[in-house]
Structures are given as structure tokens and as C-alpha cells.
Amino acid sequence: MKAFRIPRRGSILVWTFMIQLVFCWSVVFATDGTKACKLQSESDSERKVLSRLEPLANIEFAADVTDDKESYTYVFKLCGDARNVTGAGVIQIDKKDTKKKPKVIGLYNSTRALGGSDWVMLIYNDGEPYDSHCSSEKRKAIIMISCNRNANMGKLEVVLEDRNRSSECFYLFELDSSGVCPVIESHLSTGSIILIIGFCLLAVYLIGGFLYQRLIVGAKGMEQFPNYAFWVEVGNLSSDGCDFVCRSRNREEAPAYRGVTTDALVEEPEERDDHLLPM
Template sequence: MKVFSLPRRGSILVWTMAIQLALCGSVVFATDGTKACKLLSESVSERNVLNKLEPLAHKNFTVDATIGEDSYTYVFQLCGDAGGVPGAGVIQVDKKSPKKITVIGQYNSTKAIGGSDWVMLIYNDGDTYDAHCSKEKRKAIVMISCSTSTDMGQLEVVMEDRERTSECFYLFELDSKSVCPTIQSHLSAGSIILIIGFCLVAVYLIGGFLYQRLIVGAKGMEQFPNYAFWVEVGNLTADGCDFVCRSQNREKAPAYRGLTTDALEEEPEERDDHLLPM
């Protein structure tokens, strides 16, 4: 019994560890996002452009299109296996022969160019052409433009430019708000506080006026909310300003006073009788 119990416990432990590793691997893959893309020339700027597209990761975008007499289904995935094809970023499926799958571009050979409201994603190293473009490898260009009303738009095929000797490409378009510029508020904290203060004062004045007029039935200046309080505040403010700002005593200076009749009567009367001739 002991001989068989050890391997059984060991096998259970091994299976448990295997399941845990598989789950961890799936979690890591799910959280890789744009990091799964391998840039042709690794740079901080291109990596930042790719990071803008993080909301689009791990999603297949499909579109049907007719080129000439042939009908195809195109599948695009950002930094992931399009249609389940390993390494393929964009694939082409022939509707007449669904098993015929052509890899247009691989996410292991990526180039990302970004502007203020757009991102150009280029997948290189697709399957080679049979008779066009000097039998060079296919290349997919996905133009992702800003659309504030669209989380993830519909993939559209614009053109396949293969009537040249080199640098042929497939061009796709996709709208998404993930590449839209972030709108930053230009209001400072002080401005926001002032706006809130003005709004509160307006609500107080309008609400108080309506209450005094419609509920209390006040007329004239009494319609102003808390009229008696604000009048008293105004008087106190004026008194305080008068007390602080004036530098001299407010007592009246002595004014000029004329002589009274009593004072004139008390003065001795001068006589000039001795000046008359005898």
C-alpha cells in the first residue's frame, strides 16, 4: 500500500503544479497586451505609441471584401494570433477555399507610427507574393484613427496596392477612441473655487429672493434675503473702516466766537468831556 500511495500522491502533486503553471501562463498571456508585439527597431517612442492601443488587444477584427473576382475574409488582431494562426497579425481567408489562409503580416515584425489623433500600425514579413511585387513578402498597414464616440469600430479594407515592383501593401482602417488625445482642463484650483463660490452666491440670492417674495410676501428692498442682517453688517463695516482708516480725532475744533453784548457792557465807558472847551 505504501509503495503505490507515494506515486499516486506524487502524480497528484505534479498535475496540480501543471494546472497552476498553465493558469499562470494564460494569465501572463492575457495581460501581455501590446508587449507581445516585437518592434523592428525597439524604441521608447514606438512602444508608447503601441501602449495607446492597449484597449484593442486580444480582439479579432473581421471584414469581408471582394478584390477583382475573388472574395476574402480578413482578420486583424493587435499583437495577437489573428484567427488563431500563430504569429499572424493579419490574415486573408479565401471564401472559396476556407482552408487557404494567407498571412499578410506578423506582429513579430511590427512598426508603429503615431500622431496626435492617429496611429499607423505596420505588420511586415507576411507570405510572399506568387507573381506580384517581385515576389516580396506581404505587408499590412492598419490606420487607426480617433473617434470619440467609438470604443472599437469596424475594420475596413481600403486597398491592396500590388501593381508595383516593390513595397506593396494592404491598407486597412479602424476607428477607436483609444488614440484620441486626452483633453486637459485649463482651469486652476483657484478658478474652480471661484466658480463654485459664484454659483453658491447666485443660488442664495435667487432662492432667497423668491422665498421672500412668494412665501413671505415682502416688497421692495425687503425682498433681499436677510436684508436686516446685511444692513447691520454694512453699518458695522463702515464703522470699522472709519475707526481704522482715520488718523485724527473726530472732535470738533474750537470755532471763532464773537463777543457778547454783556461783555461789551462790562467795559468801562470812556468819556471825553475834558476835551471840550470850558
């Protein structure tokens, strides 16, 4: 019994199909990164706000905080596991005790997203409960992402940990990104668009005509200019028209000889010499 073999041409097609399939899947996952976040109450408005953060999806941001008593590293990841901690959007790592398990500040499976024209506020809820603060309620992380056109992906900063209250405690973070900036609309007028199109057509005419005259016709010097004879004639006619309209001098021709009065041109009476003839 002969073994079944795929023809070489067929194998190439199969491999091409598999590569395209993998590429399509990678594109889908790359563009739908924010869909991994689960909203506390699903709504189109919050999902739309969340989609504005698509360029930041699955990227980790870290910030260090050190004082006399404590030293922590905070890690934030948009719609992904921060440092591979399952479900954790923001975690706190104790730098003084690296063997200690990271503390979950907020889960991306319990997300809220609020936004304005140039900012987005992302809230991760249902973190690990406090030990003795805030009535042992669950931790919450608030990430304020502001517009900065000069920063595609800014630096994460820890603003404060508000835990000196009985409830509604939170960790506040800041991050700059150009992804939340409003789109700048073009304000070109109709006249500007017409001028731009006109200049483009003129450039195409001059460059194309120059190349044609030089390479095809073999012209040299000023004759390389497209339709040179026509434009010279237009220039001459324009000059004549300008001279006729704008010049103020008398256009009558001056007499060729000066000092001759018009009285000298009067016809004198004819002198008759009949009396000189012999009788």
C-alpha cells in the same frame, strides 16, 4: 499513521491567496497585451506609440471584400494570433474556398509603430510571399488607426491592396478608435476653481444646516434655514446701509403743521399792565 489535514481556516487562506494570485496575473496580462508585439527594431518611442493601442489588444476585427472575381475576409488582431494562426496579426480567408488555408498578410512578431497626435500607423511585415506580384516579396499589412472619440472600437475597413508594382507592395486597412485620441486638458482658471469650491461649501452648509435644524432642533418653516436670526439681521443691516447710501431724498423731518410762517414765532414785546393797578 494519521493523514495530514489543513485546518479549515488555513484552507480558506490558501484559496484566498490562490484567487488573488490568479487575479493579479489576469490583470498583468490584460494591461500588457501590446508587449506580445515584437518590434523590428526595439525603441522606446515605438513602444510608447504601441502602448496607446492597449485598449485594442487581443481583440479581433474582421472585414469582408467581395467583387466579381474574388471574395475574402480579412481578420486583424492586435498583438495576438488572428483566428488562432500562430504569429499572424492579419490574415486573408478565401470565402469561396473555405477549405483553403488562410493566407498570412503580416506577422505581429515583425511590427513597426508610428504615431502622431491623433493617429497610429501599425505595420505588420514578413507575411507570406506573393505568388507572381511584387517580385514575390513578402506581404505587408498597414493598419491606419485614427482618432474617433465616439468609437471605442470602430469597424475595420479594407482600403486597398497595392500590388501593381515591382516592390514595396502592401495591404492598407483603416480603423477608428478613441484610444489614440489626445487627452483633453482642463482649462479651468483659478477664479473658476475658487467659485466651484465656494458653491460646494455653500451647498454643504445649506443642506447640512437644514437637516440639523429640522431633524435635531425640530425647527419648522423659515426657522429651518441655518442661522436664520443672523441672516435676517444681516439683511436688515444691508437694507439700512443701501438706503443710506443709495437713496437721494432729503432725510430731514417735515414740520407737523403747515401754513405757519416763522414770523409768527417771533417773540412779541411784553405788554405791561402796571397802570391798571389802584394807586
